[in-house]
Amino acid sequence: MTRTQFEERLFGVLRWVTIAFLAVITILPFYYMLLLSVKPIDSLLLDPGSLWVSGKDFTLDTYRTVLKSSADGGQGFLRMMFNSALVSLGTVVLTLAASVPGAYAISRLRFFGGRQVSALFLAVYLFPSTLLAVPLFVMFAKLGLSGNLAGLAIVYVAQTVPVAIYMLKNYFITIPVSIEEAAALDGASRWQTVRRVVLPLAMPSLMATGLYVFMIAWNEFLFALLFLAADPDKWTVSLGLQQLSNGIEVPKTVLMAGSVVLTIPIIVLFYAAERLLTEGLTSGADKS
Amino acid sequence: MSAQPGAKKRRQLTTAQRENRAGLAFVTPTLVVVLVVVIIPILWTILLAFQHAKLVDIQGMGVFGNWSLHNFTQVFTSPGFWPSLFTTLAYTVGGTAGSVLLGLIAALALRKPFRGRGLLRSSMLLPYVAPVVAVAFVWQVALSPQYGIVNQWGGKLFGWDNPIAFLSTRDYQVDLFGFHFGLPLALLTVIAFETWRYFPFAFLFLLARLQAVPDGLEEAARVDGATPTQRFRYILLPQLMPVIALLSVLRFILTFNKFDDVYLLTGGGSGTDVVAVRVYDFLTANFDVGAAAAQALVLAVVLMVLLGIYFKFFAKKVQEEA
Numbered sequence: 001m002t003r004t005q006f007e008e009r010l011f012g013v014l015r016w017v018t019i020a021f022l023a024v025i026t027i028l029p030f031y032y033m034l035l036l037s038v039k040p041i042d043s044l045l046l047d048p049g050s051l052w053v054s055g056k057d058f059t060l061d062t063y064r065t066v067l068k069s070s071a072d073g074g075q076g077f078l079r080m081m082f083n084s085a086l087v088s089l090g091t092v093v094l095t096l097a098a099s100v101p102g103a104y105a106i107s108r109l110r111f112f113g114g115r116q117v118s119a120l121f122l123a124v125y126l127f128p129s130t131l132l133a134v135p136l137f138v139m140f141a142k143l144g145l146s147g148n149l150a151g152l153a154i155v156y157v158a159q160t161v162p163v164a165i166y167m168l169k170n171y172f173i174t175i176p177v178s179i180e181e182a183a184a185l186d187g188a189s190r191w192q193t194v195r196r197v198v199l200p201l202a203m204p205s206l207m208a209t210g211l212y213v214f215m216i217a218w219n220e221f222l223f224a225l226l227f228l229a230a231d232p233d234k235w236t237v238s239l240g241l242q243q244l245s246n247g248i249e250v251p252k253t254v255l256m257a258g259s260v261v262l263t264i265p266i267i268v269l270f271y272a273a274e275r276l277l278t279e280g281l282t283s284g285a286d287k288s
Numbered sequence: 289m290s291a292q293p294g295a296k297k298r299r300q301l302t303t304a305q306r307e308n309r310a311g312l313a314f315v316t317p318t319l320v321v322v323l324v325v326v327i328i329p330i331l332w333t334i335l336l337a338f339q340h341a342k343l344v345d346i347q348g349m350g351v352f353g354n355w356s357l358h359n360f361t362q363v364f365t366s367p368g369f370w371p372s373l374f375t376t377l378a379y380t381v382g383g384t385a386g387s388v389l390l391g392l393i394a395a396l397a398l399r400k401p402f403r404g405r406g407l408l409r410s411s412m413l414l415p416y417v418a419p420v421v422a423v424a425f426v427w428q429v430a431l432s433p434q435y436g437i438v439n440q441w442g443g444k445l446f447g448w449d450n451p452i453a454f455l456s457t458r459d460y461q462v463d464l465f466g467f468h469f470g471l472p473l474a475l476l477t478v479i480a481f482e483t484w485r486y487f488p489f490a491f492l493f494l495l496a497r498l499q500a501v502p503d504g505l506e507e508a509a510r511v512d513g514a515t516p517t518q519r520f521r522y523i524l525l526p527q528l529m530p531v532i533a534l535l536s537v538l539r540f541i542l543t544f545n546k547f548d549d550v551y552l553l554t555g556g557g558s559g560t561d562v563v564a565v566r567v568y569d570f571l572t573a574n575f576d577v578g579a580a581a582a583q584a585l586v587l588a589v590v591l592m593v594l595l596g597i598y599f600k601f602f603a604k605k606v607q608e609e610a
Contacts, residue, residue: 007516018397019408025484026412032437033426049440102318110304111311117319124326128545130567131588134336134581135329137571158325165318190310219419221548226571238421242552245425252429259422270417274410282496 030263037062037260041251062257070232075254077261079233080240083149085265087236088217090153092210095160100206103168104194108177125162129222132158137226147231155223160213167212170283171205172198208280211273215266237262336581342574359582368561373590376544376562378472379479383546384539386483388532391490396520398491399498409495416488424552427481431455458559474558478550482543490535497531498524537598544591563587 035053036044043050043057068074105111106118136155145151175198183193199206224239235243241258244250270277301309338355363369394412398405415423430437433451442448452460452473460473501524509519547564550556556565563583570580 004513004515011516015397018393019402022394022397022412023408026414026488029423029426029430030414030418032430033422036429045435048435049437049444051437098318098321101314101316102322105311105314105318109307109311109314111308111315114311114315117315121318121322124322126541127326127330128541128564128584128588128591130545130547130564130584131333132326132329133567134571134577134584135332138332138336138577139329154325157321158329161318161322161325190306190314194314215417219421221419221421221552222568238419241421241425252435255425256429259419259425262419263422266417266419267414270413271410274413278413278492278496282493 037257041253062254066257080235080237084236087153088214091156091217092213094157095164095213099164103165107169107172121165156217164209167209208276333581337585341578359578363582372561380543382479383482383543387486388490390487394491395494413488415485420548455554456558472559474560478560501527
């Protein structure tokens with residue numbers, strides 16, 4: 001057997017081993033989460049290694065506990081999901097409003113200081129959020145905005161604007177200039193051109209960016225912990241789940257049900273828009 | 289700029305001037321937002337780091353005044369500062385290398401189409417898009433010594449005598465082939481978590497780049513008798529190198545500042561006390577804002593120095609090799 005034949009056979013086998021391994025490490029943890037969430041805690045403690053739940057054990061009580069409002073003796077996750085949705089949607093709107101004009105300008109227009117601004121936007125991406133946490137914490141305490149969901153959305157804008165600018169910029173570059181020139185010839189002003197021609201064309205990118213921003217805001221934990229911890233009515237799902245885990249008597253199965261509740265909206269969104277999202281993220285990757 | 293001193297009648301602007309105006313008009317809102325929510329807070333951190341500031345004092349405090357280096361002496365002399373910096377570095381290097389390497393392996397394995405590739409590809413992004421709180425708990429439960437599935441199966445398949453407490457063992461004693469040594473198990477576990485959570489990101493970018501490599505290149509190498517490893521080494525790797533370098537730098541920066549993963553998994557205990565978690569502790573333990581700011585600033589400066597070294601000595605080389 002020549003070296004080429006040997007290697008081709010070896011890698012042919014290794015490839016399938018790798019694929020199986022990757023499938024196991026990415027899918028199994030989520031299956032495990034789902035499995036534990038529909039088990040009574042006793043059956044978990046009795047047989048921790050089991051990868052199945054028997055029909056008679058199957059229960060949805062965990063979900064009832066997690067979703068019921070705290071007035072009814074539950075954990076109030078429905079209310080938290082509402083809070084999370086509010087903050088995330090607010091973040092998406094604010095971020096897009098803040099990043100679309102700038103991304104358009106640095107991708108398309110030549111203006112005084114344009115290169116510096118472009119470099120600044122990139123540099124902002126690299127600023128550590130720990131540096132932001134301290135002053136924002138102080139600022140919010142000073143303004144009395146702690147425990148305020150709108151305030152939290154503004155903080156999230158700081159986290160998402162750099163990514164949004166990056167994703168939008170990469171897309172705007174790919175729109176042919178000639179289309180805009182045609183609109184300008186027809187007498188459209190720059191702003192009209194952007195609104196009527198560029199933005200409709202950039203819809204896929206706007207969607208992808210918006211989705212990504214939504215995910216970041218929905219998943220965020222540090223700032224929610226810093227700003228909302230004292231006020232249970234305002235908790236987001238991430239924060240609520242973490243606080244729930246601090247309770248001693250809370251069974252792990254209830255914790256897993258909470259995790260499923262937190263994860264499902266993201267997974268649904270992700271599968272619905274996966275192509276859009278991955279293309280939005282990686283556009284420009286093959287040129288770098 | 290585009291103002292025309294002395295010209296009373298509005299003159300027709302040149303295209304370049306109009307573009308300049310439009311550019312400035314378009315970029316201003318974004319710039320203002322970035323200044324307000326990012327740049328100014330960061331400048332404020334720097335000021336706070338040099339002030340003796342507890343949260344309760346802040347109300348009456350001016351922005352300037354009472355300068356001191358007290359916070360920095362406190363940070364540098366506090367027990368555990370240097371070990372935690374070292375832990376951060378180990379965590380960052382491990383997490384970055386792990387996620388980029390696994391991402392590369394995954395991209396190579398999924399490069400050629402097969403049935404179900406699309407589904408697997410999207411499923412592989414799950415660790416990256418799922419909320420960190422949820423996945424951290426899944427790991428906690430799965431790794432638990434009492435009811436965790438990993439220890440159960442480990443006992444069954446590999447014959448572990450005792451359940452292993454992955455997330456709370458600072459120093460795990462191993463006997464292997466007569467050698468006796470200790471492993472920083474909790475740290476390795478959070479590195480594994482980081483690798484697992486972020487390899488999809490590297491995978492996504494590397495796969496996109498791989499699919500843009502022209503077929504002709506590899507075909508030619510194959511005709512010349514190059515083996516798969518040689519084709520990887522001399523054709524694919526040089527093509528991928530810029531993306532790998534970019535991903536490494538990005539992951540390094542983001543991991544270096546990572547807070548939530550470690551905080552949620554171990555709370556910073558058992559030898560996983562990374563600096564970001566210490567910042568949080570300073571901030572919330574007794575609301576010592578000044579010390580927290582100083583600690584965050586030290587972290588940022590260390591990062592900048594490391595990046596500076598990278599760009600000075602290595603970035604050019606990577607570009608040239610590519």
